[in-house]
Amino acid sequence: MANAILTPSIIANEALMRLENSLVLAKLVNMDYSKEYTGTVGDSISVRRPIRMATQSDNLDVSSFNTDVEDANVLVSMDKTETAKFTLTPQEMSLEIGDNRIQNIVEAAVVQLRDRVETEVAKMYSSVWNYWGTPGTRPATFLTLAEAGATMTDMAIPLDPRCAVHSPMTAAYLADSLKAVQVERSKVTTALEKVSTGHYAGFDHYSSVHMPRHVVGAQGGTPLVDGGSQAVTYAASKATNSQSLNTDGWSTSVTGLLKKGDVFTIAGVFSVNPISKQSTGRLQCFTVLADADSDGAGDCTLSIAPAIIITGPYQTVSATAADNAAIVVKTGTAGASYEQSLLFHKNAFLLVSRPLNVDGGAGVKVSTKSGNRMSITCTETVDFNTLQRKYRLDVLFGTKAIYPDLALRLTA
Secondary structure, eight states: OOOOOOOHHHHHHHHHHHHHHHOSGGGTSBOTTGGGOOSOTTOEEEEEOOOOOOOOOSOOOOTTOOOOOOOOEEEEEOOEEEEEEEEEOHHHHTSOTTSHHHHHHHHHHHHHHHHHHHHHHHGGGGGOOOEESOTTSOOOSHHHHHHHHHHHHHTTOOSSSEEEEEOHHHHHHHHHHTGGGOOOOSOOOSHHHHTEEEEETTEEEEEOTTOOEEEOOOOOEEEEEOSSOOOOOHHHHTTTTOEEEEEEEEOTTOTTSBOTTOEEEEEEEEEEOTTTOOEEEEEEEEEEOSOBOOOTTSOEEEEEESOOOOSSTTOOBSSOOOTTOBEEEOSOSTTOEEEEEEEEEGGGOEEEEOOOOOOOBTTEEEEEEEOSSOEEEEEEEEOTTTOOEEEEEEEEEEEEOSOGGGEEEEEO
16 A cells, blocks of 8 residues: 655655765764764864874983873864755655655755765865875876875874775776776675775775866966974964965966965975874975965965974974975976875764754654764645645765874875
């Protein structure tokens, strides 16, 4: 017998099941903090960053040694919503949830919701400063992945779990090159399992159509650091792990000189292992956190990460940048775009989804369902004249690169 009442609860359950099964990137990042959020759109949760401490070697007398414990919190705003809306006729309302017509409607709505969530997760690539590969050359060898993994190990990024998400074309090149190590899966039930391309070079590999293409800024000139002693303290930068860097020598009056996500190095400034503080022998990569323009004199102030910290338990680099130290943009040719793969430990990124607070009332029915990754709200109203029922599906979520130092970008 047909189910004559398609309730918001039934539709919300079906939509949530389909949404969670279709996620890829969103299933690979951290969700551990979602229960801390209890507010409304625009509210934030506070996530504590890890604590590091300095130690003293070969001297048991600690009377003149001390290390301050610096607490830092990162705010994650619940500022993203996505809504799908559809209408069902009285005849359609007499169908079961398993009817093809209803399934197609719900699936079409879920595709749009999933696309927004996956896109926002992928956008966090621009906060990642660790960078590997050659712009314009698609990674296609075991060595390229192993080198990227070695770089991550030098930066004390935990070995397990590490995953790598590539564009479909990059994943195809890697799969062809490494097909001898591919593992056949006899049963796949979720989107994440279907796009898995195996485990090799220390990573679980996946493909996603949502992996971004980075567009490089206009650049121009001979960029230099403008003024020495621009290092900062952890206390001054800990809330954002970023700072401003004064630069000059650029072409004058260029709009879009550097784009958010552009990566550069500074001569003489090397990365250090965050535990031992020993130089890795590689120039530290910095990512630009906001689009930047040059002025009429060719000067430009950049917002960058990580912060340049030269001492203490949170040291990030071997030395501060000297005045007139050369700046080299690594992300490619001016104005060109390049695919970006993300290699990361799951704690690098955070996705938070909580129920949207919708008031029910006369003629309005509301049902909210929460799963392992997402929450979804279904709201129903009825048109008095036509008896058509209007539905909307809403998701509320927030994303944040909370520990971007646990990730690396691999360019193509």
